[in-house]
Amino acid sequence: MEKFNTHTGTALPLRRSNVDTDQIIPAVYLKRVTRSGYEDGLFAAWRKDPEFVLNKAEFKAATILVAGQDFGTGSSREHAVWALQNYGFKAVISSRFADIFRSNSLKGGLLTVILPQESVEALWKAVEANPALAITVSLEDRTVSYDGVSLGFELDDYTRWRLMEGLDDIGLTLKQTDSIDAFENVRSKLKPATLPVK
Amino acid sequence: MARTLAEKIWHEHVVRSVQGEPDLLYIDLHLIHEVTSAQAFDGLRLAGRKVRRPELTIATEDHNTPTQNIDRPIADPVSKLQVDTLRNNCAEFGVRIHSLGDIDQGIVHVVGPQLGLTQPGMTIVCGDSHTSTHGAFGALAFGIGTSEVEHVLATQTLPLVRPKTMAINVEGELPAGVTAKDLILAIIAEIGTGGGQGYVLEYRGSAIRALSMEGRMTVCNMSIEAGARAGLIAPDQTTFDYIRGRAHAPEDWDAAVAYWTTLTSDADATFDREITIKAEELAPFVTWGTNPAQGLPLSQNVPDPALIQDPEARGAAERALEYMDLKAGTPLKKIAIDTVFLGSCTNGRIEDLRVAAAILDGKHIASTLRMLVVPGSARVRLQAEAEGLDKVFIEAGAEWRNAGCSMCLGMNPDQLAPGERSASTSNRNFEGRQGKGGRTHLVSPLVAAATAIRGTLSSPADL
Numbered sequence: 001m002e003k004f005n006t007h008t009g010t011a012l013p014l015r016r017s018n019v020d021t022d023q024i025i026p027a028v029y030l031k032r033v034t035r036s037g038y039e040d041g042l043f044a045a046w047r048k049d050p051e052f053v054l055n056k057a058e059f060k061a062a063t064i065l066v067a068g069q070d071f072g073t074g075s076s077r078e079h080a081v082w083a084l085q086n087y088g089f090k091a092v093i094s095s096r097f098a099d100i101f102r103s104n105s106l107k108g109g110l111l112t113v114i115l116p117q118e119s120v121e122a123l124w125k126a127v128e129a130n131p132a133l134a135i136t137v138s139l140e141d142r143t144v145s146y147d148g149v150s151l152g153f154e155l156d157d158y159t160r161w162r163l164m165e166g167l168d169d170i171g172l173t174l175k176q177t178d179s180i181d182a183f184e185n186v187r188s189k190l191k192p193a194t195l196p197v198k
Numbered sequence: 199m200a201r202t203l204a205e206k207i208w209h210e211h212v213v214r215s216v217q218g219e220p221d222l223l224y225i226d227l228h229l230i231h232e233v234t235s236a237q238a239f240d241g242l243r244l245a246g247r248k249v250r251r252p253e254l255t256i257a258t259e260d261h262n263t264p265t266q267n268i269d270r271p272i273a274d275p276v277s278k279l280q281v282d283t284l285r286n287n288c289a290e291f292g293v294r295i296h297s298l299g300d301i302d303q304g305i306v307h308v309v310g311p312q313l314g315l316t317q318p319g320m321t322i323v324c325g326d327s328h329t330s331t332h333g334a335f336g337a338l339a340f341g342i343g344t345s346e347v348e349h350v351l352a353t354q355t356l357p358l359v360r361p362k363t364m365a366i367n368v369e370g371e372l373p374a375g376v377t378a379k380d381l382i383l384a385i386i387a388e389i390g391t392g393g394g395q396g397y398v399l400e401y402r403g404s405a406i407r408a409l410s411m412e413g414r415m416t417v418c419n420m421s422i423e424a425g426a427r428a429g430l431i432a433p434d435q436t437t438f439d440y441i442r443g444r445a446h447a448p449e450d451w452d453a454a455v456a457y458w459t460t461l462t463s464d465a466d467a468t469f470d471r472e473i474t475i476k477a478e479e480l481a482p483f484v485t486w487g488t489n490p491a492q493g494l495p496l497s498q499n500v501p502d503p504a505l506i507q508d509p510e511a512r513g514a515a516e517r518a519l520e521y522m523d524l525k526a527g528t529p530l531k532k533i534a535i536d537t538v539f540l541g542s543c544t545n546g547r548i549e550d551l552r553v554a555a556a557i558l559d560g561k562h563i564a565s566t567l568r569m570l571v572v573p574g575s576a577r578v579r580l581q582a583e584a585e586g587l588d589k590v591f592i593e594a595g596a597e598w599r600n601a602g603c604s605m606c607l608g609m610n611p612d613q614l615a616p617g618e619r620s621a622s623t624s625n626r627n628f629e630g631r632q633g634k635g636g637r638t639h640l641v642s643p644l645v646a647a648a649t650a651i652r653g654t655l656s657s658p659a660d661l
């Protein structure tokens with residue numbers, strides 16, 4: 001995973017709440033067996049509409065998505081994170097994320113930032129007034145800043161450290177193999193097993 | 199220390215707990231399917247890792263498998279590649295798989311309980327958000343992403359932050375004709391699509407106790423639609439009776455029941471949030487919008503966005519009505535339906551088929567619509583055929599299909615055409631979920647059957 005420290009880019013104002021993962025990437029795009037190439041599927045249905053904000057020239061190069069409340073609800077498909085990343089997004093800002101989407105994003109290095117709804121509104125207005133507005137998301141300082149405004153956000157120390165070091169969870173957990181072995185040694189014998197087939 | 203049921207199960211599975219880090223949780227059962235696993239197996243291969251506990255892992259094919267001509271190769275080459283990839287991965291890594299045509303093939307959340315692999319007190323995960331279904335047995339079960347699938351394959355654990363707990367007390371008796379589906383749709387409408395976010399929901403109260411296992415699975419299944427990653431119900435005699443005699447039921451039955459009986463929230467445990475719902479006040483429920491919280495009793499009218507105070511909710515309602523092509527004030531019962539879909543991991547079990555068949559028996563579906571009946575698993579299909587339900591559906595003019603997710607998400611050929619409107623027993627009414635441009639109304643199996651007969655959204659009482 002790529003290390004994340006600070007990212008500066010322009011933003012895409014997506015004034016919609018409840019953007020579910022079926023909208024982020026429809027099921028027909030999930031048949032691939034790779035982790036890349038999903039950019040075409042990103043918001044596929046909405047992109048058919050030439051007025052959709054992602055189709056506007058001034059927002060095409062955006063790398064920070066600013067979305068309404070409850071972003072990423074629905075299906076657990078991590079393809080939603082890949083589609084955003086494949087398209088070029090580095091961070092998503094919303095006042096509330098669905099749990100699975102958020103954990104998928106933070107595992108894969110797409111920074112999801114929670115800001116109060118008023119700040120999201122202010123950010124939308126600022127970006128709509130000036131699509132070229134440079135926005136900096138700093139994981140180091142846990143801030144989003146633009147135009148003299150600096151907004152703090154919360155992220156637990158552990159996740160922040162993991163993202164800044166670009167560490168993947170599996171490698172970290174495998175260092176705890178002794179603990180897993182010990183747990184398995186005392187694990188209840190009542191639990192079912194799938195093998196042998198009965 | 200007094201603990202809620204979710205906290206007890208969590209506590210029993212902590213492999214490692216360190217201040218400032220997520221807990222490392224042991225996973226008792228890992229279910230996999232073709233859509234969210236390929237990249238995870240690839241990751242293992244690249245890193246030269248093995249599946250740590252193949253005997254705690256099971257795979258089935260469900261999401262993009264066809265429901266017709268299943269003895270022929272899958273026609274869509276991309277779907278075929280994905281299914282073949284799962285088969286090859288399972289063979290390479292020693293994972294048990296139930297492929298199309300196998301008696302235990304079916305929707306992953308129907309297959310686990312049916313085999314007796316889903317039991318109280320377990321931690322269960324799957325790369326699918328409706329894993330919450332298994333919570334009906336008093337298990338802590340939740341959906342995960344593909345990175346986490348890889349993590350569980352490699353380590354049989356997951357690093358997780360302990361969720362908060364919410365009690366949803368449903369007291370009293372459900373009125374006749376009101377089902378578990380209506381109950382959960384009403385709960386979601388009440389707390390919203392983000393209301394359960396960060397919580398494990400525990401459904402309690404006399405109305406929950408009175409539900410069958412099928413009904414409990416329907417309720418827990420849709421916990422995710424309220425934003426909760428998991429929902430559960432304390433096990434009781436209903437749970438034990440369901441598991442008894444199944445292929446993987448515990449050999450030491452008495453010891454298992456003795457353990458399972460301890461799995462309740464302590465009387466003095468506190469939940470982070472608690473809500474109470476009166477069962478008597480519930481009615482058949484349908485959705486009118488494009489998220490599962492946009493629902494109302496069937497007797498009401500399409501809401502008027504202008505009357506919604508919150509600007510965010512108003513905007514969402516306006517957009518939803520536009521997408522759904524509905525006018526404010528239209529009685530929900532006047533909405534004409536093109537396709538009725540009976541199936542999915544929410545309502546594709548034998549009991550769901552039975553209640554729908556009882557209504558369709560001797561009647562015919564409206565000439566203006568088609569009805570698809572898709573059993574949740576191959577065994578459900580066989581059971582239904584043994585009971586003659588297939589004949590009831592076919593004689594009523596419905597299509598009797600093979601098991602899978604089918605039109606729940608329209609990844610296989612079973613899709614709505616653009617503009618088509620469905621009454622669906624599945625769990626998501628998102629834009630285009632059942633096919634590009636398709637419009638979905640979520641309903642119970644009873645409403646689905648009555649709607650099929652009348653052609654417009656209806657409950658059995660309208661027949």
Ligand code: SF4
Pocket residue numbers: 260261305306307326328542543544602603606607624625
């Ligand atoms: S039936 Fe629908 S909700 Fe259930 S697992 Fe399949 S696609 Fe997901």
